[in-house]
Amino acid sequence: MAVIKVALGGRSYDVVVEPDILPNFAAITDKLLKSDTVCVVADERAWAEHGRRLEASLAQGGREIALYEVASGEGSKSWSELEKLTDWLLEKGVERSDNVIAFGGGVVGDLTGFACSILKRGCGFIQVPTTLLAQVDSSVGGKTAINTKAGKNLVGAFHQPNLVLADITTLSSLPPREMRAGYAEVIKYGILGNLPFFEWCERHGPALVAGDTALLEEAVAQSVSMKAAIVAEDERETTGKRALLNLGHTFGHALEAETGFGNKLLHGEAVALGMVLAARYSARLGNIARKEAERITRALDAAGLPSEISALSLDCDGETLVGHMLHDKKMEGGTLPFILLDAIGKARLDRNVVLDDVAAFLTEELQAH
Ligand SMILES: NC(=O)c1ccc[n+]([C@@H]2O[C@H](COP(=O)([O-])OP(=O)(O)OC[C@H]3O[C@@H](n4cnc5c(N)ncnc54)[C@H](O)[C@@H]3O)[C@@H](O)[C@H]2O)c1
Numbered sequence: 001m002a003v004i005k006v007a008l009g010g011r012s013y014d015v016v017v018e019p020d021i022l023p024n025f026a027a028i029t030d031k032l033l034k035s036d037t038v039c040v041v042a043d044e045r046a047w048a049e050h051g052r053r054l055e056a057s058l059a060q061g062g063r064e065i066a067l068y069e070v071a072s073g074e075g076s077k078s079w080s081e082l083e084k085l086t087d088w089l090l091e092k093g094v095e096r097s098d099n100v101i102a103f104g105g106g107v108v109g110d111l112t113g114f115a116c117s118i119l120k121r122g123c124g125f126i127q128v129p130t131t132l133l134a135q136v137d138s139s140v141g142g143k144t145a146i147n148t149k150a151g152k153n154l155v156g157a158f159h160q161p162n163l164v165l166a167d168i169t170t171l172s173s174l175p176p177r178e179m180r181a182g183y184a185e186v187i188k189y190g191i192l193g194n195l196p197f198f199e200w201c202e203r204h205g206p207a208l209v210a211g212d213t214a215l216l217e218e219a220v221a222q223s224v225s226m227k228a229a230i231v232a233e234d235e236r237e238t239t240g241k242r243a244l245l246n247l248g249h250t251f252g253h254a255l256e257a258e259t260g261f262g263n264k265l266l267h268g269e270a271v272a273l274g275m276v277l278a279a280r281y282s283a284r285l286g287n288i289a290r291k292e293a294e295r296i297t298r299a300l301d302a303a304g305l306p307s308e309i310s311a312l313s314l315d316c317d318g319e320t321l322v323g324h325m326l327h328d329k330k331m332e333g334g335t336l337p338f339i340l341l342d343a344i345g346k347a348r349l350d351r352n353v354v355l356d357d358v359a360a361f362l363t364e365e366l367q368a369h
Pocket residue numbers: 043044045046049050072073074077104105106107108110130131132133134137138139140141142143144153170171172173174175178181182185267268
């Protein structure tokens with residue numbers, strides 16, 4: 001078992017990483033749950049697979065649940081779903097000092113976290129992430145959001161959970177494609193700031209995405225430790241440190257917008273493609289050696305992730321993708337900083353990128369190979 005603290009003064013919380021912790025849910029959360037009825041917002045598939053264990057544990061502790069099921073998929077991060085969910089939480093009489101349970105992947109975590117950030121100007125919540133992506137990334141750090149017509153995560157808030165319980169056993173039912181997508185955010189930590197961890201991923205990535213529990217537990221604990229350290233240093237992405245976690249996302253979110261949020265690409269797949277593009281663009285600028293950029297491509301390929309945007313056969317050019325990027329939340333005074341690489345394990349924020357050049361590069365990538 002690993003318990004990793006996200007150190008944020010009075011808003012600090014623990015991330016518990018362990019196989020089969022759901023049967024102990026009631027005991028672990030007892031002090032955080034105030035009322036006899038606990039509001040649970042759950043991804044419909046995750047709940048069908050694993051909800052019973054949480055429900056049984058709460059029942060043993062003398063509590064019952066009020067369940068709100070969220071339809072699977074990125075489409076649930078929307079204004080209409082947010083409205084329905086907040087209305088339901090109000091109807092259930094959730095108070096500021098209550099803790100709502102978010103049970104599912106990044107979609108449920110982002111939606112529920114955002115609803116909790118605005119409910120009565122802020123109530124508590126507990127993250128129970130059930131996808132690899134949510135365990136290594138989205139459940140930690142307090143970024144919450146929905147998507148809008150203009151782009152990805154454009155309406156949201158920083159709102160930290162009071163506890164994160166990552167039960168590795170829930171990953172046993174995750175579809176292989178979702179496992180691979182989550183792995184993109186795992187290897188991201190190595191690429192942006194930890195060469196030994198990238199090398200660990202090179203060695204173990206294929207077995208990890210195949211579901212090896214020991215490797216998954218190690219990857220989740222390592223990833224959360226790295227994210228917790230970054231979030232503790234720059235919670236609200238103001239110093240440039242936390243922005244490094246956005247490696248691959250400026251390109252990736254543009255691909256998600258162009259392909260209609262979840263219709264063709266999962267978030268993790270878009271991030272994998274985005275990291276290849278960030279690495280190749282860094283090589284084009286002479287920052288990282290081209291062969292190191294291609295080492296990243298190979299590592300993603302080896303785990304079955306997409307790595308060539310030309311294979312998507314998109315009906316657009318580089319300028320269209322750059323158009324999507326202009327909605328990026330990192331925009332500052334009309335310029336868009338990019339997370340680029342000087343080496344594997346050494347990412348940095350570059351404020352001097354010329355968007356016309358990025359567009360030309362992307363047009364080449366869309367046609368290449
Ligand atoms: N807040 C953050 O810091 C942050 C970080 C990374 C990603 N995100 C967001 O997270 C979202 C992606 O999250 P995700 O990859 O977890 O996707 P997701 O929440 O859509 O879940 C993926 C799929 O797995 C299913 N599922 C969930 N748990 C399951 C289980 N245990 N067994 C079987 N099926 C299960 C879901 O129904 C869904 O079909 C994106 O919207 C992304 O923008 C947020």
